[in-house]
Amino acid sequence: MSRVNAPYLVFLGNEARPLMAKTGIGIVQWAPEHCVGQCRLSDDAINLGLEDLTPAEAAAKGARSLLIGIANVGGTISPAWRRVLVDALEAGLDVVAGMHERLKSDPELAALAEKKGRRLVDLRDPPEALPIGSGKARSGRRVLTVGTDCAVGKKYTALAIWKELRRRGQHADFCATGQTGVLISGKGFAIDSVVSDFISGAAEYLSPASDPEHWSVIEGQGSIFHPAYAGVSLGLLHGSQPEAIVLCHEAGRERLGFFEDFPVPDLQLAIDRHLEAARLTSPDVRCAGISLNTSRKNETEARQLCEELADRLSVPVIDPIRIGAEPIVDALLSVPAGT
Amino acid sequence: MSRVNAPYLVFLGNEARPLMAKTGIGIVQWAPEHCVGQCRLSDDAINLGLEDLTPAEAAAKGARSLLIGIANVGGTISPAWRRVLVDALEAGLDVVAGMHERLKSDPELAALAEKKGRRLVDLRDPPEALPIGSGKARSGRRVLTVGTDCAVGKKYTALAIWKELRRRGQHADFCATGQTGVLISGKGFAIDSVVSDFISGAAEYLSPASDPEHWSVIEGQGSIFHPAYAGVSLGLLHGSQPEAIVLCHEAGRERLGFFEDFPVPDLQLAIDRHLEAARLTSPDVRCAGISLNTSRKNETEARQLCEELADRLSVPVIDPIRIGAEPIVDALLSVPAGT
Numbered sequence: 125m126s127r128v129n130a131p132y133l134v135f136l137g138n139e140a141r142p143l144m145a146k147t148g149i150g151i152v153q154w155a156p157e158h159c160v161g162q163c164r165l166s167d168d169a170i171n172l173g174l175e176d177l178t179p180a181e182a183a184a185k186g187a188r189s190l191l192i193g194i195a196n197v198g199g200t201i202s203p204a205w206r207r208v209l210v211d212a213l214e215a216g217l218d219v220v221a222g223m224h225e226r227l228k229s230d231p232e233l234a235a236l237a238e239k240k241g242r243r244l245v246d247l248r249d250p251p252e253a254l255p256i257g258s259g260k261a262r263s264g265r266r267v268l269t270v271g272t273d274c275a276v277g278k279k280y281t282a283l284a285i286w287k288e289l290r291r292r293g294q295h296a297d298f299c300a301t302g303q304t305g306v307l308i309s310g311k312g313f314a315i316d317s318v319v320s321d322f323i324s325g326a327a328e329y330l331s332p333a334s335d336p337e338h339w340s341v342i343e344g345q346g347s348i349f350h351p352a353y354a355g356v357s358l359g360l361l362h363g364s365q366p367e368a369i370v371l372c373h374e375a376g377r378e379r380l381g382f383f384e385d386f387p388v389p390d391l392q393l394a395i396d397r398h399l400e401a402a403r404l405t406s407p408d409v410r411c412a413g414i415s416l417n418t419s420r421k422n423e424t425e426a427r428q429l430c431e432e433l434a435d436r437l438s439v440p441v442i443d444p445i446r447i448g449a450e451p452i453v454d455a456l457l458s459v460p461a462g463t
Numbered sequence: 464m465s466r467v468n469a470p471y472l473v474f475l476g477n478e479a480r481p482l483m484a485k486t487g488i489g490i491v492q493w494a495p496e497h498c499v500g501q502c503r504l505s506d507d508a509i510n511l512g513l514e515d516l517t518p519a520e521a522a523a524k525g526a527r528s529l530l531i532g533i534a535n536v537g538g539t540i541s542p543a544w545r546r547v548l549v550d551a552l553e554a555g556l557d558v559v560a561g562m563h564e565r566l567k568s569d570p571e572l573a574a575l576a577e578k579k580g581r582r583l584v585d586l587r588d589p590p591e592a593l594p595i596g597s598g599k600a601r602s603g604r605r606v607l608t609v610g611t612d613c614a615v616g617k618k619y620t621a622l623a624i625w626k627e628l629r630r631r632g633q634h635a636d637f638c639a640t641g642q643t644g645v646l647i648s649g650k651g652f653a654i655d656s657v658v659s660d661f662i663s664g665a666a667e668y669l670s671p672a673s674d675p676e677h678w679s680v681i682e683g684q685g686s687i688f689h690p691a692y693a694g695v696s697l698g699l700l701h702g703s704q705p706e707a708i709v710l711c712h713e714a715g716r717e718r719l720g721f722f723e724d725f726p727v728p729d730l731q732l733a734i735d736r737h738l739e740a741a742r743l744t745s746p747d748v749r750c751a752g753i754s755l756n757t758s759r760k761n762e763t764e765a766r767q768l769c770e771e772l773a774d775r776l777s778v779p780v781i782d783p784i785r786i787g788a789e790p791i792v793d794a795l796l797s798v799p800a801g802t
């Protein structure tokens with residue numbers, strides 16, 4: 125089932141912005157055992173705390189894939205990366221990427237990979253012949269993380285909920301919908317790569333019918349309030365058919381990342397509109413809580429914020445790093461299966 | 464600029480359901496001068512009132528393309544159609560289709576087309592390298608038709624508004640977002656064929672910045688209340704950045720077509736939610752009226768319905784066939800450009 129050969133050499137280029145290195149940061153957080161080292165084009169690039177290695181050095185230490193851990197807006201292969209990608213293939217590594225521009229579509233890389241017997245793995249590739257969404261009710265328990273913006277912690281929160289459900293002995297799957305999630309779980313695909321007529325069908329495919337007690341914890345994408353990505357988010361919400369949503373938000377963020385003309389929506393309005401839209405395919409959907417990214421606040425402020433918000437909105441509020449997912453998993457499990 | 468060689472032989476297969484023959488019906492309604500005849504596999508198939516011709520007979524009468532005027536759910540090429548498609552290429556016609564499955568991806572058809580020097584035209588193909596949505600304000604006047612369901616008259620209404628604007632001497636373009644619209648206007652592409660990350664970017668591309676007085680009349684798709692297609696509809700709404708929307712609805716339809724488990728939304732709620740979502744990129748957006756498809760009602764009922772609804776919701780209500788687009792164009796022009 126795994127689409128990727130671990131362990132990885134994580135490539136970071138010259139990227140200094142954490143938002144653009146989500147894949148690299150995520151894989152180190154959630155699957156550090158799969159990371160042999162990092163490869164950076166300069167000291168300005170983000171430092172994941174891994175050993176700096178060339179592709180040849182990483183191969184000697186057992187790495188099997190070079191993983192492009194950064195993204196461009198637009199999702200293209202930067203010319204500046206080419207030398208390292210070629211070196212990786214020459215050193216016997218696969219190259220793994222999650223960009224819109226496919227590695228396989230680059231004739232030079234494709235020819236070299238074939239010559240060396242290595243794989244170019246495009247994590248975004250969806251399966252062929254996806255169905256359109258049916259909207260038909262299906263069995264199993266599903267929770268979806270949704271957000272007030274991109275890059276507020278939807279993947280992290282879903283992973284934290286999934287791990288906590290498993291710790292409590294629940295049957296639970298993490299359903300990846302983006303490239304980093306696919307790397308961590310070894311399955312799924314980037315839902316924003318699907319032809320748009322099939323978005324909700326793809327979401328149905330990624331969180332299929334299951335045993336009534338089984339949890340599918342679905343990684344959300346984008347925001348229904350985002351001028352570029354709302355279509356993906358709404359299709360994912362409808363197709364996921366969640367019995368519960370968890371709203372993810374970054375404390376203190378007032379404008380959308382990279383889209384400064386647009387405000388982050390009010391939290392109560394965001395809950396209301398998500399629930400209203402989700403009711404189309406899941407009439408009894410509820411909000412199981414809010415996941416607050418408080419990384420820009422100190423510990424005291426962070427806990428105070430969570431408490432105030434929980435009082436004001438009458439739902440559990442966590443920071444998944446500082447508090448953990450327990451209060452939200454309590455809320456999820458307080459409702460028995462099939463009710 | 465034209466993507467297609469007219470005139471057409473319209474192919475209808477065995478399709479008896481008007482909803483599945485929207486393309487064939489639309490091209491005869493809006494561009495009858497481009498239609499030489501129809502080709503049907505049985506007498507049960509829908510009759511567009513054109514002369515029944517084989518591909519060879521149509522070619523002799525001057526047809527330049529066989530146009531597949533029907534659709535399957537899922538958008539595949541039916542094996543039952545193959546004989547006629549081959550005959551068309553043999554007779555020297557291009558073959559034009561708007562399905563998800565591309566004509567060009569069929570090796571037999573591709574080889575025959577190359578041998579005969581004919582074109583296989585896939586109307587859904589979007590341009591390469593579309594941008595993601597920017598949400599940035601742009602000049603020009605834009606009106607978008609939206610709907611309570613698929614197949615309620617969004618294309619028809621947009622065409623009627625466009626023609627009426629032109630009749631009054633306004634500069635206006637019809638912006639096609641589906642295959643039939645592309646056939647009528649000779650430009651555009653099917654927005655639901657775009658990779659979902661680029662939906663709103665595609666909408667921005669299809670209705671670009673223009674002179675402040677110029678109207679882009681944008682064909683809507685699907686419905687934001689539809690379990691399969693809402694993502695496309697929301698992305699199109701955000702990317703279109705309309706100063707006005709026109710809500711299209713079929714009088715008497717209570718359940719979604721082909722999705723009988725789902726109710727058609729309340730009209731006032733539909734207006735409210737569309738305006739709220741559209742405000743993200745177009746803060747002063749207004750509803751310019753309702754376009755009611757009253758084809759299942761008699762003339763008296765139809766006019767009564769329009770009047771009652773106009774009273775109740777305080778917007779102009781038309782049936783674009785029985786009443787025409789004048790009241791909505793009045794409403795559009797009652798607001799000067801740039802306000």
